[in-house]
Amino acid sequence: MKAAQFQRFGGPEVLEIVDLPDPHPGPGQVRIAVHAAGVNATETKLRSGELSFGAGLPQTTGRDVAGVVDELGEGVTDVAVGDRVFGISDDGAGAAELALLTYRAPIPPSLGFVDAAALPIALETATRALDQLTVSRGRTLFVNGATGGIGGTAVQLALARGARVIGAAGAANQNYLALLGAEPVTYGDGMVDRIRALAPGGVDVALDVAGNGVLPELIDLAGGASNVVTLADFQGAEKHGVHFSNGFVDGNGFHALGEIGALIEAGRFWLPVDRTFPLDEIVEAHRAAETAHARGRLVLVVG
CATH class of the missing domain: 3.90.180.10 (Medium-chain alcohol dehydrogenases, catalytic domain)
Structure with a gap:
């Protein structure tokens, strides 16, 4: 072959x-x-x-x-x-x-x-992270890096679980992020203030997909390192006590492969x-x- x-x-x-x-x-x-x-x-x-x-x-x-x-x-x-x-x-x-x-x-x-x-890697990775954060109905999730393949997948899967989702992306992707169903905020100086304007009490959990050095801010927003998962910042995770999600060592989200069809056919998911x-x-x-x-x-x- x-x-x-x-x-x-x-x-x-x-x-x-x-x-x-x-x-x-x-x-x-x-x-x-x-x-x-x-x-x-x-x-x-x-x-x-x-x-x-x-x-x-x-x-x-x-x-x-x-x-x-x-x-x-x-x-x-x-x-x-x-x-x-x-x-x-x-x-x-x-x-x-x-x-x-x-x-x-x-x-x-x-x-x-x-x-x-x-679909497969994005589905598995996003699902594993959401499982580890116990994202469910009524919880508020912040996704840092919400418009790439994994970030956009996490947004849609969290919404399907009944969570509220706030997502960060560049200025050019704000409308796209809103189309996915998240409440968009821009990166950069003042990001935390923009998130708190939407969620004055902070968020329940936070997922870092971008790996752009904001873990301390996410820990503060989510009320502790145990409420934050990163997929992209291994060194930051070690420094700040945040869980670095790695499907080779700490479980997987392969169950998502068999579950996504219903959402796709209902028009509730696209990548x-x-x-x-x-x-x-x-x-x-x-x-x-x-x-x-x-x-x-x-x-x-x-x-």
């Missing part, structure tokens, strides 16, 4: 399309013929060497995938050959013609492969795709992921 791979760490140019053996599913896995694969920040950081989960070189890439089941592993009964599914590629090898999935769900009927491939690229233009896709500030996701079209 054709797959994206890198043999050294570095910029997007280290990525290449190579021929690899076709994978076959083990117990509980399914194999899909990949139609689309998302590109996210974790993959660009793994490729650059900024992040490392202990994998050696060469490495494949790609976690978000959508496609058609073409082979079943032992014990699989939830899907059948020919089903359209989306999920998270085992071993981060989804930017390829074939991928193995343990965590998967049927693609909602109204979605195509490209839109479905934009826009900003640009698509063919698989053989993955270098350009990674470059765009590192340099652009898109509201929507970037997706590779594979087949």
